[in-house]
Amino acid sequence: MTKEKKRNFVFIVFGPPGSGKSTQAKILANKFSLVEFDTGQVIEKVIFDPQKARDPLIKKQKERFSQGKLCQPSWVAKIVSQEIKKIHQKGKGIVFSGSPRTIYEAKRIIPLLEKLYGQENIFVFLLKVPEKISIFRNTHRRVCSLCGATLIYNQETKKLTRCPCCGGELKERILDNKKTIKERLKKYREETKPVLKYLLSKKIKIVPINGEPMPEEVSQEIIAKIK
Numbered sequence: 650m651t652k653e654k655k656r657n658f659v660f661i662v663f664g665p666p667g668s669g670k671s672t673q674a675k676i677l678a679n680k681f682s683l684v685e686f687d688t689g690q691v692i693e694k695v696i697f698d699p700q701k702a703r704d705p706l707i708k709k710q711k712e713r714f715s716q717g718k719l720c721q722p723s724w725v726a727k728i729v730s731q732e733i734k735k736i737h738q739k740g741k742g743i744v745f746s747g748s749p750r751t752i753y754e755a756k757r758i759i760p761l762l763e764k765l766y767g768q769e770n771i772f773v774f775l776l777k778v779p780e781k782i783s784i785f786r787n788t789h790r791r792v793c794s795l796c797g798a799t800l801i802y803n804q805e806t807k808k809l810t811r812c813p814c815c816g817g818e819l820k821e822r823i824l825d826n827k828k829t830i831k832e833r834l835k836k837y838r839e840e841t842k843p844v845l846k847y848l849l850s851k852k853i854k855i856v857p858i859n860g861e862p863m864p865e866e867v868s869q870e871i872i873a874k875i876k
């Protein structure tokens with residue numbers, strides 16, 4: 650064993666809906682004790698923080714948010730940067746799933762991550778799943794009628810008749826019809842392309858991963874690629 654300084658990683662997991670990116674993010678977070686970073690959750694936390702309720706800028710964002718409008722990208726980038734700095738100060742690494750979603754966000758986040766963690770510690774994992782499988786998985790999702798947990802479709806979960814968390818009854822999630830999922834796949838391709846192009850130009854490592862096998866196999870492939 651070398652007495653190497655502990656590396657602090659930044660993992661970015663990309664993949665179409667149904668590729669299991671949040672599952673992989675969770676596995677990586679546990680294995681490397683990383684903070685799971687969800688931009689949407691970070692924004693919500695700030696917007697609904699009672700201590701910040703009087704802040705005029707946050708009030709404005711809250712208004713937009715509750716009207717279903719997107720928060721201002723510059724404001725989002727600021728909040729996200731602050732959160733990243735906080736995590737880094739605690740000496741922790743980060744795993745992102747599905748973000749940065751826009752080129753605007755990427756251009757503000759990536760240089761900061763490079764500065765704090767070093768380019769050699771940043772890895773992008775691109776989960777590859779054929780469109781057919783993505784559609785199938787998304788149209789076969791089930792949700793627990795008691796606790797609301799969502800079950801993705803795979804060899805293990807297809808056998809379950811009850812929720813593995815609480816034993817509740819599982820219901821098909823009708824929301825994900827074929828048309829909706831096709832639109833989400835299109836949106837994913839349109840959003841991801843320019844972000845990946847930017848990451849390539851920054852010489853960030855982009856590692857394609859086969860997202861078809863079982864989650865444990867996928868995570869083994871990911872871990873084997875971390876050098």
Ligand SMILES: [Zn+2]
Pocket residue numbers: 793794795796797798812813814815816817
């Ligand atoms: Zn449940």
